[in-house]
Amino acid sequence: MAEVESLSAHVAERVAAEALIVDVDGFEGPLDLLLTLSRTQKVDLRQISVLALARQYLAFVERAKQLRIELAADYLVMAAWLAFLKSRLLLPPDPEDDGPSGEELAAHLAFQLERLEAMRDVAAKLMARDQKGRDFFARGLPERVERIRQVTYTATLVDLMQAYARIRTKDEFRPYVMDRDRVMTMEEALDRMRGLIGFAGAWTDLASYMPEGWDADPVRRRSATASHFAASLELAKAGKIEIRQGETFAPIQIRRRDG
């Protein structure tokens, strides 16, 4: 009999604890939870006992731990802070410590709770107002005279920002695609140079191997320069040409390697 009773009491306890925990999902963060807990004190938020509130919150977190429910980090941060606050409120003030007193911290927490509740309150008042498209209405048939038509172009700030975001991050999002028309690959350069190298008996500036018109556009020029340089290294490795450069940044010269 006694066993059954204690068992059912145990079950009831667990159910109550779990109900509270399950509700965590319904809370929008620790401050919201604190506000809800504070309502059980049934007093004006200005008269609230922050100490009692801190105890309730810590008990709540403790229960969550027992039930092995993972609480989000900000709930734990708040718990740590409330534990600190609790100790400040309970212990006599340390004359050495020039930090804020427990009362000051508690008063601020009470202020935050009161402010959050006030904002909820006015948010509800705002939403309860007459609203356009529900309680009152704008002109349903704005007039247009069709005879004179003038086209204006429009865009919203969001369009503008999205456009900018798109440009600035296109490298992040776009599947990688080569802009072939402005890129010269090493294979292309290699093909070109293989054809031309036979005539290069004397030292010749590498730049002279660049295809015609490729220096007009800086992007294309860079690409062509790089690919031809890489191709010439490849040819040198294969023993087809020799490379030299007088000094740093001097023109690179190549010539056919005989034999």
Place this chain on the structure above:
Amino acid sequence: MGDDADDARGDGGANPPLFDAPPMAEQERMVEAILFATAEPMGVADLNARLPHGCDAGAALDHLRRRYEGRGVRVVRVGDAWAIRTAPDLGFLMSRETTETRKLSRAAIETLAIVAYHQPSTRAEIEEIRGVAVSRGTIDQLLELEWIRFGRRRQTPGRPVTFVVTQEFLDHFGLESARDLPGLRDLRAAGLLENRPAPDQTEGDDKAAMQDDMFDGAGVADEDDGGDGAGPPEEDGT
């Protein structure tokens, strides 16, 4: 009406314009026509730009507003602009015109209220008041509804962007100006719109430091503001 026309002529006599402005009764008709034709609120300057030279849209609006008192449609003020809207007590007739607004989340409603009552507000300030991070999409949704927009950047380190409410917000909630927000005066009297900094703590307490950051610079531009980088963790993953 005769009086109005005389008034207009009287003004003209004192300082003769190049062209005679139409009589006031006529100006009132014109403003009436323009306001009826558009669904968007129109500013006095816009009205004047469209009226013939020498007209006084402000005075015409005064007349028009009085004329429509108690009628099925009303001339209402929306910030710096004016619009004609149906009387709110007749909303029940308009079930077919009712536009279903997307249901706003609690986070979005609270965020909107905070921007409205505290504007200009930074994201960090919104998070400080709600005690949670503003999730992605909440601000986006309010921007999309055109109920909030970007205000001036805060002149504090990090120059965080601020949010303010729009004319569309005022129009939607039938407010003449943001000063007419419900309960604003009570909130102010209770000190709940102040940016009260968290009591300063000795070094090494992250929480207090974080709160300091958030409070800073709301009004004064002198203190060290960590900007909105240091917000609390995200509210939900969506």
Place this chain on the structure above:
Amino acid sequence: MGDDADDARGDGGANPPLFDAPPMAEQERMVEAILFATAEPMGVADLNARLPHGCDAGAALDHLRRRYEGRGVRVVRVGDAWAIRTAPDLGFLMSRETTETRKLSRAAIETLAIVAYHQPSTRAEIEEIRGVAVSRGTIDQLLELEWIRFGRRRQTPGRPVTFVVTQEFLDHFGLESARDLPGLRDLRAAGLLENRPAPDQTEGDDKAAMQDDMFDGAGVADEDDGGDGAGPPEEDGT
């Protein structure tokens, strides 16, 4: 108004309805609100269907028509239905209502965004950032919209013209200055960017640095360049 109410009562007395119909003045208000708010002209039967039981839309319409005689808008018959329309003599005021609005092309909005974020910018710089050539029409369109204008010429070989955004641009987009444009981090926070982590943050920084280089010095000599937001807005609030 008093007269109208009396009329209604008179009608009611002859043949008492199940429910008291609202006074005629009230019925007139209702018809006024409905005709104002509906997107289509309404027939008498439609109106009666919407009005409370016992109302007489035909009579209310008659009153309303008389009330609007000589006003800036009139109650007019459209086929079998009724609508509120601008008085014909005021049609000239509606010329601005005829404008057709179209979305800006992608090329134009991107070009505009680059000018706004990097002003003053030359055409070559815009092309560098967009990675494609900017057609002459795109620039012309933005100039015509008065969203961009010519800035000072760049003091570099070729002395290319630069573009800056205008006050008109700021007005249209509800910005106080181009500096108030949110940076990439803000865009990401507002959910306007996919929140996927940048594959290589340093690469992004290099890019920004390169662009800064590109645009550096342009602004230096341009202090008197016409005011609005000489410098580019800051990136990422770092």
